[in-house]
Amino acid sequence: MSRQFVTEAVMLAIYGELLLTPVPVEYMVPYTSLLELYEFISSDEPLMSNSDDDKHVKEKIKELVAYLEEPLNKKKIQKGLNMPWAKSSSILIGETARITVINAMDTAPYGEFFDPVETELLLVSQREQVPLLTDQPELIHRIIDASVPVTVYDIDDFQFALESDPFSHHL
Template identity: 65%
Template sequence: MSRQFVTEAVMVAIYGQLLTSPAPVEYIVPYTSLLELYEFQDSAEPLMDNPMDDQHVKRKVSELISYFEEPLNQKKIRRALQMPWAKSLPILFDANTSLIVINAVDTAHYGEYFDPIETELVLTAQREALPILTDQLDWIHRIIEASVPVHVYDIDDFDFAVDDPMFNNP
């Protein structure tokens, strides 16, 4: 069975190792983070400090957007948008990697600590009882500071996270 993580779509675009995991993984991604990809694609603001890395990441963001816009994937995503907290069927990247889009609902429960997408990620992680995977150390610190009952992995610990027995699926 796949190891599951809650994450943002941009993490999947930026970190190629997430799509080439040797073990089966499934990413649960709030729909609003898919929409954020379009903002990143069109933004003049760099995503990465190095200009070559930034070009590469923006190319990967565009590729991911194109993949989500393929008719079958688009149909899966649209079905998930029919009800709050509905999930799409898995969108496959390869034999070991898939992504599920969830129609998360920001209830402003953590509004004073997190932005709307961060709130959706936290609520999704709580609802699905899954860990969050991120590269945002400041957000990890805010999660800890706010005593939010979720488990969080830094992207640099991805290999450990995949093997962590605490969250192995039955």
């Protein structure tokens, strides 16, 4: 059985360890998170504080975008966009890692406290009953403060999340 996490597409580009897991992992990614990758590539704003790290991360984002735009992968993603909340077929992105794109559509429930992509991450996590993986401590604090009923892991706790009981995701 593979472990499942909801995360942003950019996390898969920034953190290489997410693709090199000792156990099978499926990352559920809202489609709007994929669209953000294009914004990151074209933006002059740095993603990382170190310019060499920023260049490296932007190159990894370009590689991920190119991979997802390959005909078979693009077709899988497009098929998942036919209906709200539809899922793409899984796309292998490492030896043990795969990505499933979800056409999350509703941003209303948490729109006052979270941006649209964050809201979709939360809704996918709730809907699929899968923990959320993030590198944003402020997002974790806002989730806790808003009492959003999801399990969330900081990227620093990823190994712990992999080792924890896959059936104890719920708060």
